[in-house]
Amino acid sequence: MTRERPVAPYAVTDSPEETARLERTWHSPGGLLGWFTHVNQRMIGKRFIITAFCFFLLAGILGILIRLQLAGPEQQLLGPELYNQFFTMHGTVMMFFFAIPVMEGFAIYFVPLMVGTRDMAFPRLNAFGYYVYLIGGIVLFGSLLLSMAPNAGWFNYVPLSSKLYSPGYGVDVWTTMITFIEVSALTAAVELIVTTLRMRAPGMSLNRMPLFVWAALVMSFMIVFAMPAVIVSSTLLILDRLVDTQFFIVESGGEPLLWQHLFWYFGHPEVYIILVPALGMISTIIITFTRRPIYGYTALVLSVVAIGFVSFGLWVHHMFTTGLPQLGMSFFTAASATIAIPSGVQIFCWIASLWGAKIRFATPMLWVLGFFAIFVIGGLTGVMVASIPFDTQVHDTFFLVAHFHYVLIGGAVFPLIGATYYWWPKITDRMMSETAGKWSFWLAFIGFNVTFFPMHQLGLEGMPRRIYTYVEEMGWGDLNLLATIGSLVLAAGFGVTLINAVWSVFRDRRAEPNPWGAPTLEWAADSPPASYNFRHIPMVESRWPLWDWEKAGERAVVTGLRNDRREVVLTSILDAKPVGVQVLPEPTIWPFVSALAASMGFIGIIFHPVFFVIAFFLVAFTLVAWFWPRRPWRDD
Amino acid sequence: MASESERGVLLHPLMLWLGWVIGPTAWALHLLGSYLLVSRACEAGSMWMLHATTLATLLLSLAGVAVAWRQWGRAGRHWPGSGDGEAGRIRFMAVMGLLISALSALLVVAEGVPNFFLGPCL
Numbered sequence: 001m002t003r004e005r006p007v008a009p010y011a012v013t014d015s016p017e018e019t020a021r022l023e024r025t026w027h028s029p030g031g032l033l034g035w036f037t038h039v040n041q042r043m044i045g046k047r048f049i050i051t052a053f054c055f056f057l058l059a060g061i062l063g064i065l066i067r068l069q070l071a072g073p074e075q076q077l078l079g080p081e082l083y084n085q086f087f088t089m090h091g092t093v094m095m096f097f098f099a100i101p102v103m104e105g106f107a108i109y110f111v112p113l114m115v116g117t118r119d120m121a122f123p124r125l126n127a128f129g130y131y132v133y134l135i136g137g138i139v140l141f142g143s144l145l146l147s148m149a150p151n152a153g154w155f156n157y158v159p160l161s162s163k164l165y166s167p168g169y170g171v172d173v174w175t176t177m178i179t180f181i182e183v184s185a186l187t188a189a190v191e192l193i194v195t196t197l198r199m200r201a202p203g204m205s206l207n208r209m210p211l212f213v214w215a216a217l218v219m220s221f222m223i224v225f226a227m228p229a230v231i232v233s234s235t236l237l238i239l240d241r242l243v244d245t246q247f248f249i250v251e252s253g254g255e256p257l258l259w260q261h262l263f264w265y266f267g268h269p270e271v272y273i274i275l276v277p278a279l280g281m282i283s284t285i286i287i288t289f290t291r292r293p294i295y296g297y298t299a300l301v302l303s304v305v306a307i308g309f310v311s312f313g314l315w316v317h318h319m320f321t322t323g324l325p326q327l328g329m330s331f332f333t334a335a336s337a338t339i340a341i342p343s344g345v346q347i348f349c350w351i352a353s354l355w356g357a358k359i360r361f362a363t364p365m366l367w368v369l370g371f372f373a374i375f376v377i378g379g380l381t382g383v384m385v386a387s388i389p390f391d392t393q394v395h396d397t398f399f400l401v402a403h404f405h406y407v408l409i410g411g412a413v414f415p416l417i418g419a420t421y422y423w424w425p426k427i428t429d430r431m432m433s434e435t436a437g438k439w440s441f442w443l444a445f446i447g448f449n450v451t452f453f454p455m456h457q458l459g460l461e462g463m464p465r466r467i468y469t470y471v472e473e474m475g476w477g478d479l480n481l482l483a484t485i486g487s488l489v490l491a492a493g494f495g496v497t498l499i500n501a502v503w504s505v506f507r508d509r510r511a512e513p514n515p516w517g518a519p520t521l522e523w524a525a526d527s528p529p530a531s532y533n534f535r536h537i538p539m540v541e542s543r544w545p546l547w548d549w550e551k552a553g554e555r556a557v558v559t560g561l562r563n564d565r566r567e568v569v570l571t572s573i574l575d576a577k578p579v580g581v582q583v584l585p586e587p588t589i590w591p592f593v594s595a596l597a598a599s600m601g602f603i604g605i606i607f608h609p610v611f612f613v614i615a616f617f618l619v620a621f622t623l624v625a626w627f628w629p630r631r632p633w634r635d636d
Numbered sequence: 637m638a639s640e641s642e643r644g645v646l647l648h649p650l651m652l653w654l655g656w657v658i659g660p661t662a663w664a665l666h667l668l669g670s671y672l673l674v675s676r677a678c679e680a681g682s683m684w685m686l687h688a689t690t691l692a693t694l695l696l697s698l699a700g701v702a703v704a705w706r707q708w709g710r711a712g713r714h715w716p717g718s719g720d721g722e723a724g725r726i727r728f729m730a731v732m733g734l735l736i737s738a739l740s741a742l743l744v745v746a747e748g749v750p751n752f753f754l755g756p757c758l
Contacts, residue, residue, distance in 0.1 A: 207728035208718050298716055298728060302735050309660045309736075310743065313667045326758040328674040330750035331667055338743050543718040574649050575725055 012559055014535060022563040026118065026531035029587055037587040039123035040531060041112050044130050046427065048105025048188075051130075052098050055137055057498075059093035062086045064491055067451070071484035073472040083468035084151035085170070089144055091154030092174065095270065096181045097137045099412060100223075103277040104188040106419060107216035109427070111192055113522035113529060114210045116201030116538045118568050119584050121194040122187075124591045124626060129187035131595030136180025139603060143173045150174035153466065155267060156237075158248040158259045163241045172241060172606040175234040179602050182227045182234075189223035192216050199568060200576040201521065202558060203540040210520045210543070211287075211294070214301050215280025218308040219273050225312065226269040233262035242609060257322060264315035272311035274408065276304055278415040279346060282368050285415075285422055286350055288518040289365040290357035293544060296349035303342035303349075310339045320391045329388060336386035343379060347372070362516070363437030367418030370445045374410025378403060381456070396466075399459025405452045417444070417497060424501065425511030429527040436500040444493025450486025454479040519544035537561065537569050540576075590626035597622050646707055647726055655707070655733015658700030659740030666693035666744045670751075677756035686756070690748035697744055700737030704730050 028038045038044070066086055069078045078086060112120055120126055143149045150170040152161040161171045196217045200209065209217075237259070239245040246252035248259055287294045294300065316324065316332040350372075359365060381403040385391045394400060417440075424432050463476050470476055514523040523546055525533050536557035542548055549555040558578070561567045566584040571577055601615020645651065669689045677686055708730035716727035 205722075205725040205728075207716055207725050297718070298731060302732055302739075305656075305732070305736060306739050309663075310739075313663070313743070316671075325674045325678070325756065327677075327750060327754045327756050328671050330754055331670050331747040334746040334750065335667065335743060338739075338746050341739070341742075574652070574729070575722060 012536060012557060018563050019535065022532050022535070023530065025564055025566060028531065033589070034587075036592045037589050039119075039127045039585070039587050039591070041108055041120045041123065041126060042529060042533070044123075044126045045105050045107075045109025047130055048101050048108060048133070049427075051134055051137065052102035052105055055093050055097040056102070058141065059090050059098060060491060060494065062090040062093070064487055066090060067484040067487040069468060070470075070480050072481060073474070073477050074469050078468060080468045081151065084466075085144065085147070085149040087466060088150045088153055088156075088170075088174075089140075092150065092177070093137075093140070094408075095154055095274075096178065097133075097140065099274040099408070100181065100185055100270070101133055102416060103219065103274060103412075104185065104192075106281070106416075106423075107192055107219065107277060108188060110423065110522055111213055111216050112195055112199070113426075113525055113533060114213050114520050115196060115199060115204060116521045116524075116534060116540065117195070117199040118533045118537070119566065120191045121199060121582075122191055123584055124588060125187050126191055128591035128595050129184040129191075131592050132180050132187075132598060133184035135595060135599040136177050136184070136602075139180075139599075140173065140177045143170070148173060150177075155263055157263075158237065158240075158256045159250070161237065162248060169606060172238065175238045175241075176602050176606055178230060178234045180599070182231050183598070185223050186227055189220035189227075192220040193224070196220075197573045198570050199582075200571050201538050201540050202569065202571055202576055202578045204571075204576045206574055207298075208540060208543045210280075211283035211297070211300055211304075212277070212280035212520075215277045215283075215304050218304050219276045222269050222273045222276065222308050222311070226266045226273065229262050230266035233259055233266070236262075238605065242605070257319070257324075260319050260322065261315070264318045265312070268315040268318065269311045271404075271408070272307055274412045276307060278371075278412045278419075279304060279307075281415045281419040281422075282350065282371060284518075284520070285364045285368050285418055286353050287544075288422070288516045289360045289362060290353055291360070291517060292353075292357060294349070295352040296345075297543065299345050300349050303346045306342040307339060310335060310342065314339065317386055317391070320388050321395045326388070333386055333388060337383060340379065340383055347376070362421075363432070363434055363441060364418040364422035364516075366438060366441045367414050367421070370441060371410055371414040371418070373445075374406055374414060374448065378406030378410050382407060394459050396464055397459035398455040398463045398465055401465050402452045402455035402459060405455075409448060409452075414444075417441075417494075420497070420501070422516065423522075424504070425515050426522055426525075426527050426529070428505060429511050430504040430507065431509050431511045431515060432497075432500045432504045436496055436503075440493050440496035440500065442493070443496060444490055447486050447489030447491070447493050451483045451490055452486070454483050454486075458483075514546065519547045521545055524549075588626065590622055594619055594622035594626055646703075646710055651703075652707065652726065652729040652733065655700050655704030655730065655737045658703070659697045659733075659737030662693040662696035662700065662737075663740040663743045665696070666690060666747060669693070670747065674756050683751055683756065686751045687748070690744060690751065694741060694744045694748070697737050697741040701734060701741060704733035704737055708734060 026040065028034070028040050028043055065078065066083070069075055069083060108120065108126065112118070148169045150156065150173055152166055152171055152174070156171065156174055159165055196213055236245070236247040240247050240249065246254045248254045248256050250256060283294055283300055313335040314332060316329055317336045320329055381399070385394065385400070385403060421432055421437055424430065458476055458479050461476065463470065463474070511527050513527050521538060524538060536559065538545065539556035539558060558569055561569070561581065566586065567581050568584060569578050570580040570582050572579050597615055597618035600618065601612050604611020604615065666689060670686055673685045673689060677683055708727060711723050711726040711730055714727065716724055716731050718724065
């Protein structure tokens, strides 16, 4: 370990040859075939983010079409069958193919940068996870074009989704797609956990870890604990449909409620899997734009961890109208109301951080402030529906639709767009236009509220969700028209950001390495970061390393890593003391081939069980190639 | 010397996770146990099993609070910051364990309250 000073006897000197050698070592091959071999974490992270936003756009268009259909009574834009497919696809794609992957994408891109390392622990697994996700998404939208799309709602309840009531391929496509996303999410979660716990820069003990990294860590543990439940439920369902097992068939002693238990044991934490990383983004943005340490670091970490585990005890609140014992349900009411405590702690810590600070109202900060307004309303209706008598009244009405769009769009999408503006200069080295950013925010904020606030009232007036139309006498026409107009404004708001992003790439407005004056390590890398992320692995002595370095005018770095192979520093879990060096694998095509083989099995099983066996052996073969060891006598 | 080794055991890196784990485990046991026992309580016509579950898991989560409290005391009872090197990190782990276990105890109590007001057969 040595210190790097501008001119000093101990300064680290970088010869251009060594830097070029390091660049060659971490370089990702070019060309079309080369594209499929990339394993560097930033490549994979960027692909996750871009792909997820493409799905956001597609599912958003479905949402607009749903709104246009509901704009007036007895409209004929979409027939009932297409409407069912559209709302199922809208929910499934938004939850599984946008929200989870985009959060994973940001975590994959920024966690290694924020903890000061050069890649993630298992780079090839990362690539595998991405291809599985991409193939799954393409097949899902392909099914819509073939009119084979799932149509039983995003939570796909039995018995509606059983072979008897859904005889087509739609539900099979759904269960298969869930498998894709489970595999992809689990690989990302394992990556993030190991990277966060073992690859932090020396000195970054757990109490100095950036809050976004904490959030990504909690999200990853939640994925590991929640996903198995939906793996089990979708497997049982596909067995019921494919080989006539009777897990959910009442006549044979099966239990339809088992589906709801298994699904929501995953489904409720899922909502928080999306929310938790967004909380990390908000803390990150608040720290930078108030330009001072956050109030209550320990309390904020506590809240994120607490939200993470309490979210596993709420699932029955989705089942309040299923006739379960009242006393049993009341336990879940208690837990549902209690999760408001850690959520409230977060909000109060943020308010305290903003109080008296010189806030810079740049675009990322605006989206965070928008989050406050929207998420608090969503939280309040959440406490309302946690109470069984109220929930019984509004269950399956538009009140619920309003509630969960307030928590999901307010809680996750607004911070996400804010984080996109915030980290855009790091990803692309361009600044997005502030004026367009503010237009985008206000359009989205107004459009969002005009769309979803009236739905509370529609729900209280009794309008059920998932109906493709309604008659004029119900008197729901005016508010529905208002909501539809709002949805177009909301879409325009997001559209402005899309145009802003694309335009910024073609406009020559270069960003500085640290344009916002942020304190965390990702801003110590170049914009965009070099293929090796950091020329030297940094050393950390507090929570705000960049502010320290600014003050001290010098910084400590790790030296001694070889430049001719992909070496990273391993550190201890609690204190991040250096304990070893790991050599990471190089780019290869095999994760892609392996993902193709696995996908063949997942998709083939819709048509015949034998594909499972074929894919099993194909995947085994590709894994052998993937893990083919380096020659031990070669030192690279 | 005895107190030195006790300090070593109490503040061992693995022991520091105790507060983080005991509380949520106790709470999970309470939620699942109570949920499972509702139908039993209805058959038996008495609530003692549910109350016993609440009491046992409450004590368990309070044990988590106690362990974390002692760890915090050993590491110096200041609010954890990012300084102080290893001692600061131990304080952080201990305070987190303390608060997580305390929140778990609160959850157990909140979930135990309906047992006094609702019958198991409703």
